[in-house]
Amino acid sequence: MFQLDPVLRRDSILVGSLSLCELRLINDAQFPWFILVPRRNNITEIYQLLDEDRQQLMAESCLLAETLHDAFTATKLNVAALGNQVSQLHLHHVVRYDTDACWPGPIWGKFAAVPYTDKKLAEILQKVQVLLSDDLQLPGDDVDLYY
Template sequence: MFELNAVLERDSILVGSFPLSQLRLINDCQFVWFILVPQRDEITEIYQLCEEDRQQLMAESCLLAETLHDAFSADKLNVAALGNQVPQLHLHHVVRYTTDACWPGPIWGRLPAISYTEEELANILQKVHSLLGDDLILPSAKPS
């Protein structure tokens, strides 16, 4: 049975689920930063997914990437599966701007996270739900 890594659960908010992956928002308002977490047990690398799941993950990732790039007018979109600190497979999607505090370097570990306010969180969730609502299964309870 799928179980979300405790660090991912602590640091992110459930946005909804695609057929394979949970879509989660990293709780750091300095960046528009989402992760896809395939709902499969004991998977740490993309190649460990079966072929069908790999194709589904790439479809979900491309849909998310294009949506974020366009909706947030990104200068660049960073997509990465690192796993150095959290081994559970998760794919980062980070909207980047040439004006952001870490540009052009990576964002990981550079700045302490600043949590979203309730209003900011409601706004970004509403925007993403309106853009991806046809493709997402939305959480029935308050996001965690």
């Protein structure tokens, strides 16, 4: 069974499941910031994925990036597999604006997270869940099995 890293679980909220990946929202209201986490254990680098998983990750990343770019009218998407702090493979997708607090630098490690209010959290989750509804399986009762 897939095991999600406890730090990723603590710092993010499940948006839903794509074919390969969990889509999760980082709980930091300063940036629309999502991660894709392939449901594969013991993988730390993209190249360790099987070829079909690599292609699926590319497809899911592009779907998410284009959706976010349009929905949030981004200046730029930042897409990155870093993993220096949490080695379990996760692919960041960060909506950047040329007016945001870190622009044009990277966001990682810069500011402490500012958690969403309940209202803002519900809004952004619903927005993305609606936009990706053709491909996204929403969290259900079975989530308790591993969350």
